[in-house]
Amino acid sequence: MSNYAWLCDYGSHAVANTYGIVVQTPEFDGVELFFIKQKKECHTITDDEMKILETIEETDTKFWRAWKNYELIPQPEMPIKLFKKPDINYSNLPQKDEIFFSITGGYLVMNEKPYNIISQFNLGKTHFSQVFIYDIETKKQLSDVPYYFINIAETFEFLNSNHSKGIKASRYTPEEPLRYIWGVEDDNIVLLEQVKNIKIDLWHDKNLHDSLFFSDRLVQALFDAGFNQKQLGLSRCVIQQA
Known part of the structure; x- marks a missing residue:
């Protein structure tokens, strides 16, 4: 995995x-x-x-x-x-x-x-x-x-906001868990290890606005098909280890 x-x-x-x-x-x-x-x-x-x-x-x-x-x-x-x-x-x-x-x-x-x-x-x-x-x-x-036209209908809560970079809270509701993408780079985003328990390959994280996550197996298939990271607008995310 x-x-x-x-x-x-x-x-x-x-x-x-x-x-x-x-x-x-x-x-x-x-x-x-x-x-x-x-x-x-x-x-x-x-x-x-x-x-x-x-x-x-x-x-x-x-x-x-x-x-x-x-x-x-x-x-x-x-x-x-x-x-x-x-x-x-x-x-x-x-x-x-x-x-x-x-x-x-x-x-x-x-x-x-x-x-x-x-x-x-x-x-x-x-x-x-x-x-x-x-x-x-x-x-x-x-x-x-x-x-x-895609209907993204799988939502999880795997974002570890406390250990992630390149995201920010709303200035209007900073107390809310919702974060916004703000200059994310590879390995900035940390996800909880529970993400390894799902078999879904594409999902939205409830706590990251307009987010769309791909599993590594899906991304590797896209790379094998000739797409590159920049074309897909991808940033690699680290899954938290136990």
Whole structure:
């Protein structure tokens, strides 16, 4: 059993680009939400449209909260399409070699190559939905490249805050156990030895904001496939010894 795990800092702009893209699920239409919001901002929204907006926003917020809280989103409720906003240059689509990227709402999306490896490992409740990118105005498909929207649904508490570096507490609630990533380097993060007892290969730590941890066995498989540490935004973490 390895004495290491890896932290993926996917929230860093140096690691993953962010695109103005909205999601569509069977439960809510991000396209309709986008255009009705525009009408509201231009003060041209009708009373009936305002009611529609409130309903869609409620469903959208419910989905977003579930995703941000690392809750399991049932497969039938996962995104089915991505739509590029019109205020962004359409030539500025994610490139085929982008490993993963963020979209409006902070959602994480990855391309097919890492997905093919990661999906072979033990992800527990974490799962994906395949999506393509479309033009939000014409509904035309903009790329034939498949992407994978991830629902991270495995959460643990392995962070040893007292012995870790490169993280900080919130200045507003310093008494809370939650920490934020702040310039982490290899071997800065110390995890409790209990992490060795789980068989899950990808998880979020409840006490480290926007954290995504990979098992060493998963990372070694990604390395073997040609990815490198910098591309993946990885920092090696030390597992505390008994």
